[in-house]
Amino acid sequence: DTEVTQTPKHLVMGMTNKKSLKCEQHMGHRAMYWYKQKAKKPPELMFVYSYEKLSINESVPSRFSPECPNSSLLNLHLHALQPEDSALYLCASSHPEEGRKYFGPGTRLLVL
C-alpha cells in the first residue's frame, strides 16, 4: 500500500463548529505532516510528528490542534476557525530520516 488517505474530501463548517480532519497511511512511515495550501500558493508546513511525538509546530494558532494516536493515523482538530482558514489541508508521510514526503489527496475546507 503506497497511499496516504484523507477524510473527508470536502468540509464546510461555521466559525463556531468543531470538526476533525483524518489522515491514514500504511507505508510504515513514522513521520507525518500537516500542510495548508491556499489557492495559487505553495503548501505551507503546519506540524510534524515523528514517532508519534510532535517535533515541529510552525507557530500555528491554537484553533488547530493536531493529534497522532498511532503510527498510521494523524488527526487535525478544528475549533473556532476563521474564514481565512479556508484552504486545502494536506497530510503527508515519510520515513523520519528521509526527505521524500508523500501527500494525500487533501481536504478542501470552507469556513463560513
Place this chain on the structure above:
Amino acid sequence: QKEVEQNSGPLSVPEGAIASLNCTYSDRVSQSFFWYRQYSGKSPELIMSIYSNGDKEDGRFTAQLNKASQYVSLLIRDSQPSDSATYLCAVNMGLIYNQGGKLIFGQGTELSVKP
C-alpha cells in the same frame, strides 16, 4: 530572500519541446531536493528527487543539482499537453535525525504545453 525561489511563470512551450524549470535555495546545508507536480485541484505528486551534484534522469525528466550554486533544475523532454501543471521545487531543510525535517516549497512554476 525567500528560502526557495522559482521562476513564477507561466511558462508556455509547444508540444514536443523541452521545458526548463529552475529553482534556487538559500540553506547551504540542505541535502535533499525534490520536484513535485500539482494538477489544478489536486495534491502534489513527487516526480523527482535528487541528493548529489549532477544530473538524474527518469524517463522524460532530468533533474540537475549544483550545490555550490545552490541551484536545482528540472528538464522535461518531449513535453506533452498532459504535462501542463504547476511544478513545485521543494528543499528539505533542517533534517534532524529521526525528526522528519521541514520540506519547504518554492512558489511553483505553471507550465502550459500547447498542442
